[in-house]
Amino acid sequence: MRGERLDKLLARLGLGSRKEVARLVRAGRVRVAGEAVRDPGFHVPEGASLELDGKPLAVRRHHHLLLHKPAGYVTSRTEGPSVYALLSGFPTRDLAPVGRLDKDTEGLLLFTTDGELLHRLTHPRHKVAKRYLVHLERPATEEDQRAFAEGLSLDGERLLPAALSLGEDPTRVELVLREGRFHQVKRMFQARGNRVLYLKRLSLGPLELGDLSKGEARYLTPEEEETLYRAVGLGGQDAQGEL
Template identity: 45%
Template sequence: MRLDKYLAEAGLGSRKEVKQYIKKGQVTVNDQVEKKDKAQVDPLKDVVTFAGEVIKYQEFYYYLLNKPAGVVSATEDKKDRTVMDLFAEADYRKDLFPVGRLDKDTEGFLLITNDGQLAHELLSPKKHVEKEYLAQVKGVMNEQDQQTFVKGIQLDGELTLPAELMIDETDEEKQTSTVRIVLKEGKFHQVKRMVKACGKEVTYLKRIRMGGLALPDDLAKGSYRELSGEELEQLKASK
């Protein structure tokens, strides 16, 4: 890999900026000053430093974000704050993007990465990767609704894949329910529309799991962190 590409992809700056660092003798490779931006480096073997600090190369980044309500699942938006606005400057990279979308008012599990291949496999309709949601519902959901979810519901002229509706709690007096819903696809506003098709209304929605990885209890709303190696393997095993 070219030295300038290594430094740029490591987040040190743009290609133009890192070329200047190299030209000024601020970069070393294996303790030797390297002034050629085209010099080849091995990310796995060579030690590259800038101004005395080791610059580690990492091709892919994986962050788990506990999305709060009020921000949109996009890299940029002219009107609203996006999930990328929640990132600290030190962690932000232009190539990061959210895997799939959560509605603006929906909270919870959102993977942020620059690994396009993994994102494609997690979202592919052919893979049927499970997404689990916690929902507060206006109306009392029942066994008939559970059967309706299993059979599938017509949305936009298409029958949804079988989905699982788990009823955690109901309140007959307040006419409310707390449920968990497991989908194997991701149609537009699917959870809300499926619940509405049963004559009820979602008043709160949070995604709590994607594939084999659940949203950690200790990850505060609006916070994010890098996935551990074990967590990444759990996610990859889902596809």
């Protein structure tokens, strides 16, 4: 069975665009099964080891990308400006967003090529926590806290309990949800007679946005991948795989 083209495989591993990885290959920096290969169109045999600059490359079944989405971008391939425009240099063909962030919402947006992981992260049955920073028009109250904790009703349906944290400034709050309905945060506060002025997702399950700059994206670390899979009951599913 004929293997995958070397330039396509290296691009899929996140080492750059096809053009960029072709330059790496032509410079003799890539070895396949211990031998330097300078042809980007070389077909890599199944199970062959890969090295870049003498260091082994881990071939994974799936890829997971974390983006700090700025306001003004839509979570869509077909509408614009699209969040995919921010992923220049990453292989995006099979990457799907884990849920959506509104155009004016900022923060953590995860992409993955693993359909089962995506399903578990987004299905309400798995109750994956999502934490948001919310700026409000009016101060939130302890009554809002109790109402969210009991589970609001929207459109005749009861929401899962949500945790609202009040700090020194009750117009700057954090909210933790375990589901992801359409415009849910905005509609929850609207139901309480308040209005969201600014919204930012800080975390998704065990993943934290951290200090990633707006508009920047990065691959998850192996430790983050393992923690994420285990959090949704898929421990070991994204282990290193064969070509």
